Structures are given as structure tokens and as C-alpha cells.
Amino acid sequence: MALKGPIDRNQQRQPQVRVNHRIRVPEVRVIGSDGTQLGIMTSQEALRLAQSEALDLVEVNPKADPPVCKVMDFGKYKYEEKKRANEARKKQTVVEIKEVKVRPKTDDHDLDTKVRHIRRFLEEGNKAKITVRFRGREITHPEKGREVLDDVIKALEGMIIIESNPALEGKAMTMLIAPRPGAIKRAPTPGTAAPEPDDDDDDDDKD
Template sequence: MESRDRERDSTRINERIRAREVRLIGADGAQLGVMSPEAALELAEEAGLDLVEVAAAANPPVCRIMDYGKYKYEEKKKKAGGKTKGSELKELKLRPGTDEHDLQFKLKQARRFLLEGDKVKVTVMFRGREMVHREHGYKQLDRVKELIGSLAATESPPRMEGRFLSMILVGNREEIARVKKVEAEAAKAAEAAAAQAPAREDAKPGPDAGETHA
């Protein structure tokens, strides 16, 4: 699937950049000068991002360090004419070795984003030799889908973009409405219980209650 996606995408990224030298722009927009594509790719890897050729016709070609998957999503959203206006794309970053405790913590964030009406891009970042075992990344995404359950559906299935394996989750409106209703009722019940607690304390008989005085 990755090879077919790249055939449709003419943008050169990472190892596909074949120029002898490139002019590099950092992730923050800073001009980092002219260097070999190998040196530029090393800087991108250190930042956990991609090296993307943004001006192939320039001499030398201009490359930028960025999250290519997120860049493509934003471009697609612009071309769609802002149909998804009002909904933001939040990102959840994992590693192939993210443990269950950290995963549960991050999923609380994802759940909150979905309940607020945002989409969530779940990304597994690979470094170095981790790319050899991409199946660990797919397992992480499968675990995320399992834990999120019916709260969200997969809008964009898992796909490799450079060293990033990503999928996009979109909230299930009916399930979100149900969860919000349950949470609102629970909060209301908790408030009512808290309000009744002082009243019960006041109703308790004092130490002299029931005594008869001569």
C-alpha cells in the first residue's frame, strides 16, 4: 500500500531526495543553509520529523523539516474548501514500545478531544532500526482502536508516511451524545449528593438530645 501511495504522490521525501545538495529550512522556519541531503535527513531524524522537498525547481532544491503526514492532511483539508470547519485535528504521538500505562494516559487525552468534536490523528514514530519492525506500530494502532471502542471510527486507515505510521479517528456522534448524557447525569447526581450531605449532618441529634431536665 505504501508504494502505491507514493506512486500517486510526486513529492520527494527523506531517502527519495536525490539532489547533490539542498537548501534546508528548519521546522521552525529558520534557514539552516546548504548541505548534503544526507546531513539534512540526519537533522530531520533527530527532530523525529521528515525531510520534504518543497521547491524542486530551485537551485539547489529547497527542503524543509516537517511532519509530512500532518502537512498532507492540512493540504487536503484546504482543497476541500474548509468543509470540516469547526473541527480541529489533534495529534496523539506514540512509540512502538509505548507501555500500557502511558497508552492509557494518552487515550484519556484522545477521548477528551473526541468528546469535544475534534478528530484525532494517532501517530507511531519510528527511529533508526525500529523501521525494520513496523508490525509493532500496527499493533499499537490496533490496541488504540480496541480501547477507544465505539466512541470513534477510523476515517483514515493506518498508513506509512516516512518514519511515521498514522491513522485518523473521527468521533461517532451518537456514541458521543450518549457518553455526554451519562457524564452529565453522573455530575448532576454527584452535586445533589454533595448538597444533601450538610443537611444530613445538621439533622443528627446533638449529645444532649433526649435528656430530661428536672
């Protein structure tokens, strides 16, 4: 008894495209290899047409009545589909949420530093969660935490979208912000040197 290799369950779940003799419905609506609508014909007629062009008959819309088939190179079709899927995956961006912690008594210098960090996170396309931590009796004055968050909002005014307004959670007040599309430009790549001045003109003047 022959042993079968491991089954790829992900591949099993993918819908199988019917091609050529696997298309067993009586009639199909056919699209020619040049995109021309050829109308309805029997599956056998459509297959003979594809074979006459040394191409394949591929079912592209099985849910239509009758199903729609196209005359094409199936190998090239699979390659293009895989290429499009890979390009779509590359375009997908993973957005992270970076947390920045501050205190209700954070001084201006420290807050400026925190704001620079937040701005860098936003320039990278990430979101930022700003958390104000209260200690001891500081929690009795939550308005102090709100003032700090308001200062952050003012410092980044016009650059951000507030996705979650400041809210008190236990002994912390949090706020979630995201970059406003088109409002924040990415910082230059670190290590990029400025262009050197052209000294040719100076040398010519000396002559």
C-alpha cells in the first residue's frame, strides 16, 4: 500500500479552479483569449476552441448561470495570481501601539522629550498610547493628568487623530492617538549625509 505524504490543510481549504475536462457543466459562457465575449456554448465546444489555440479553458466565475469560462494560459494565470497575492501581502503594514508613560507632575523639559518620542512613533506609522501614572494621593486630582494629555495634544495639533479620548482606568489615565494621514512626513533616514558643496567654481575663480 502506497504511503501518502502530509496533507497541506491550507491548500485543501482553497477553492479549486476547474480547468479543461474538469469543467463538467453542460453549457458555459465563454470569454475568448483576447477578451471577446463569445457567448454561450457547450463545454465540449468551448474546450475544443481552447485546444485549437493551444490554451486552456478556465472557469473564472462558477456561480454565474451558466458558469463563465475564459480561454487562457492556465500556467500563466496561476503565476499572475500568485504574484498579485505576494504584492498584496507586501503592501500590508503592521501597525504597532507604542506606549509612552508620563507623570502628572512631568516638567516641561521631560514632556518635550516624550513628545519627540511620540512624534517618532507616529512618523513610523504606529499609534501611540499615552499613559499618565498616578501615585498615592495624586489620584485625587485626575485633572492634573488631563492637563498633561492636553499639553501633548497641543504639541501635536494637526498631526494626530485621537482614537480614544483621555479616560481614567484605575490609577492611570490613558489616551490613544494615531497619525493623521498626510499630516506627518517621515523623518530622513538616519546617516543620510547632506550633499557636499560644489567647489569647481571656486577652483576656476582661483585660476
